[in-house]
Every structure is written in structure tokens, then in C-alpha cells.
Amino acid sequence: MAITGADFEKLVEPYFRTLFSKMDFVVIQVRRQDSGTQNGFDISVLFLDENDKEREIFIECKYYTTAQLNWSDIFNKQLQLEASNQTASAFILLSPLRNLSNIDHDLQAKAIKLFKLPVEFWTPDKQVENLFAHNEELYKIVFDKPTFDLKIEKDKELENLKIKINSLLHKKDSLKYLNSIRIIDTLKEPEEDLYLKTNLDEKLNAILSDDDIIRIEYHKVRANYKVYLENLQDVNTELRNNLLLWESDLRLKADRLTRKFKIDTIYTPEKFFHDFFEEAEREMLTFCKDYELKGDKQKLLNGVVFELAAQCPLDWRRNGSN
Structure with missing residues (x-):
């Protein structure tokens, strides 16, 4: 039976702590935003990068089973995060079951430059299933499957995830010097x-x-x-x-x-x-x-x-x- 959006957030909060620790980052804090708070994110991961610099990645979780996931809604979350007093290193949309629709790629690219914040969409078309392969029980719950049937090399996938995180941090540093x-x-x-x-x-x-x-x-x-x-x-x-x-x-x-x-x-x-x-x-x-x-x-x-x-x-x- 499919879980709710709130259930999904509760499950991935400790999971991200585990993943970042496995990638050898020093995790300072992983927190879930209280329901109804409008700050442009559901979960944040505060950690030290490989140079011992403090970073914070904000994650918007969307566990949609049937409804359409519109890019405009996610864009509004980026605007809310920009308007807040948060110091973000990156913004990630995490949607395991639905791809984004109606994406305005030009506006999204301009927003990244304006906000100086890298953004990624972790959705089915970006092989988001692999993210959950490190915990087979969690994978079965999130994707509502009785068995774990994903064939991947977990160590290699963890290495790829770390490369992806470091790439986001590099982009953040580069965006600071956009001009x-x-x-x-x-x-x-x-x-x-x-x-x-x-x-x-x-x-x-x-x-x-x-x-x-x-x-x-x-x-x-x-x-x-x-x-x-x-x-x-x-x-x-x-x-x-x-x-x-x-x-x-x-x-x-x-x-x-x-x-x-x-x-x-x-x-x-x-x-x-x-x-x-x-x-x-x-x-x-x-x-x-x-x-x-x-x-x-x-x-x-x-x-x-x-x-x-x-x-x-x-x-x-x-x-x-x-």
C-alpha cells in the first residue's frame, strides 16, 4: 500500500543522514521542516564538505502517486527559499514516482544565475530509483513493490552520488563569481x-x-x-x-x-x-x-x-x- 507524502518525508530524513555519512561527509544536522512552514524545502542536510567547509542542501520532497507534478510549483519553492534567510548550497527536488511537467527551461536557467543556486530534479527520468537502492526495505516501501528487483552495484552508485553532490557544490562556488x-x-x-x-x-x-x-x-x-x-x-x-x-x-x-x-x-x-x-x-x-x-x-x-x-x-x- 502506498505511503503518504508526510510518511515519505519521515522515511527519507534519517536515510539522507545515512547516505551522507556513507559518502564520508561529516553530517552536522538533518532536519525536516514542520508542516505548513513556507521556506521552500521539506528537508535540509547540513554537513562539512571535503574541505571542511559547512554546506547545506535543501530538498523538496514530492511523493505524488497520481497527480501531475508541475514545474511552476517547484519554481515557487525556489522563490520561497531565495526569499528566506537560509544560506543554501543547492536545491533538490526529490520525486520518486512522478516526472516534472511543463518545465520552462529558459526561466529555470535564468533563476539559477539570478539566485546563484544550483538546482537538480531527482525524478524517475533521472534514475531516482537508484538513490533508494542502498536500503532494500525502504525501496520496497517507496516504490510499493513486494520485492527488491533493482540490479545495480551499490558501491558504484554511492560513488556516483558523491560525485553528483560534489558537482553541485562546485557549481555553487562557481555561481558566486558569475560575473x-x-x-x-x-x-x-x-x-x-x-x-x-x-x-x-x-x-x-x-x-x-x-x-x-x-x-x-x-x-x-x-x-x-x-x-x-x-x-x-x-x-x-x-x-x-x-x-x-x-x-x-x-x-x-x-x-x-x-x-x-x-x-x-x-x-x-x-x-x-x-x-x-x-x-x-x-x-x-x-x-x-x-x-x-x-x-x-x-x-x-x-x-x-x-x-x-x-x-x-x-x-x-x-x-x-x-
């Missing part, structure tokens, strides 16, 4: 062909000695910029696309000025290198002003210039040789 450029030093290498590094190194031979330590720095700022662009794919595709469009425009200018440099026999590689930096900086400042961007402008400038050099349109070598 800012934050390019950090990272050990991660961008996903690219090795010949791009070779191209840049060959060009650096024209202006730097083999043992010049700044050579390593130039490679690093380019790599950091590429990794930053890769990370933007999940959290701010609009900013990423705008950066790539600007990079494309600057690529055309780099190609044109490079061709001019090749026929100017008294123009030194060093002077062309520095002159292009100044030209690129003017373009960057205009770009940042147009999109009201703040942050690591010099890292952005260096990253884009050396990326253009690695890709070939910017070539300060005389006649294309060392």
Missing part, C-alpha cells in the same frame, strides 16, 4: 593535442633564451586559461561562449597583424610581441566592460594571447622560423 573571471593555478592539464605546446615553445624561442624561467610561466597561464574554459561548460556556458567569441575575433586580428609583421623587415619579433599584447589588452578591457566582468583580467589576457600563439594565428617569428 567574475577567476582563473586559478591548477595542476590539471587541458584536454588538447600536445602539438599546441610545441607550437608555443617554438615561438618563444624567438624572444626568450632556453633557460628563461618565464617560459614555463607562459605555458602555465595558457593551460590555466584552457582549464578555466573547460570548467565553465557546466556552470556558465553563456560566459564561456562569449569568451570564445572574443577569442575568435582576436584570432582574426592576430592573423592580420601577423601577415603585416612578416613583410616589415625592420619590425623586431620582441616589439611585435609587446605591441600585440597592448592591442589585445585594449580589446579585453572593452570586452569586460561590455559584459560587466571583473576579476583576473591579466590572467585572461595572458591566457588568450598565448593560446592564439599555440594555435598559430599569432606568430612573432621572422618568416615563421626561429
